[in-house]
Amino acid sequence: MVSPTFVARFDSDPSAPARCASTPARLTNPPSHSGMRLDETDPVMQPPRMSIPSLPEMMRQLIATPSVSSVSPQWDQSNQGVIEVLSGWCRDAGFAVEILDVPDCPGKYNLIASAGSGPEGLVLSGHTDTVPYDEGKWNTDPFRLKEVDQRWYGLGTADMKGFFAIVLEAIRDFDLSSLNQPLVLLATADEESSMCGARSLMDIQQKLGRHALIGEPTGLKPIRMHKGIAMEAIRVSGTSGHSSNPDLGNNALEGMHRLMTELLRWREELQSQHRNPLFEVEVPTVNLGHIHGGDNPNRICGHCELHIDIRPLPGMSLEHLREDMDRRLGASLAGSGLKLERVSLFEGLPAMETDRDALIVKTVEQLTNSPAGAVAFGTEAPFLNAMGMDTVILGPGSIDQAHQPDEYLAMDQLEPAMRIIRDLVNRFCLT
């Protein structure tokens, strides 16, 4: 079943009472990708357009609706509540709304709200999930929006449920029925964990738009690059035995020592071959992060496991890096009799780079009067770029407050953020 999709008329009466979406649209189960577009809707069925709640009220409701995503099952929650709230507002704002269930991620949904049609168009994208929270370290309730000293405190205010409220407020007075190119609001699942929401969009074979902005907190600075991330487990298996006679076993820890030496040599080579001055850390990194091996000083170590983190620069493919690593590590243990296994701890996130001359890059640089740069954190941008969009990352709030107790959004970022969004809609959807 498909959620009802409709086009609402623009309410030109500003004195009309604001109506809160107190009964958000229910998700049909399972929601499915309809492919239904705005122009397929029967105009006779159009209900009158309703007003969306005020910006603080939207912010309050988004923060009050938990949507933690985590690879740890005890923390992980569905994002259904946030999708329901957003879909109600988007319909009331005049968008056609599609809710897509994310394959193999039960209880997780993406939302595509679209208005207008055409080959170009602008996608404003964000993730609906938050990281888990450490309640003992918060001075406020993470699910209760609280205003103190011109800051909005709450889990997801900056990273980044708040972005959706800001977008809807920014476009409140636009007539979505008169767009020359489409405007799409994209809300994804599980960015903070598996990125299954954005990954699944690459399979829907639907062009969402030509230009995209992801509203991650960058302090309203435009970003067109970030590094990739891979996390790998390296396992060495030998034979345990009594320490008094080395011939009784084959020491996995000694094998790991060779592998670590090779990994550090590999890192040195990578860092001498790749450099990008736009990044604060200009070179790719390889971090040895966790190791466990053996059980007793008087036993030959039979098994050792190392976890490493790799952060490649744009232009370095994860696949090639893994092949290169496998070849080197395999060669290091050749003839040792030790067994080597390398397993990716997650699929990995490719590095991202949008062309410096892309129209969206040039436009946000002009609007913000700052050159597009690079950040150290990963986003869904590589997936949007792979879908044929030129993507920039720019949003209100600071990444310093993201993933921290007492996360907040500085309210002086609200108006500038809305101005940028309105300018982008004007340039990409109305001209």
Ligand SMILES: [Zn+2]
């Ligand atoms: Zn985020």
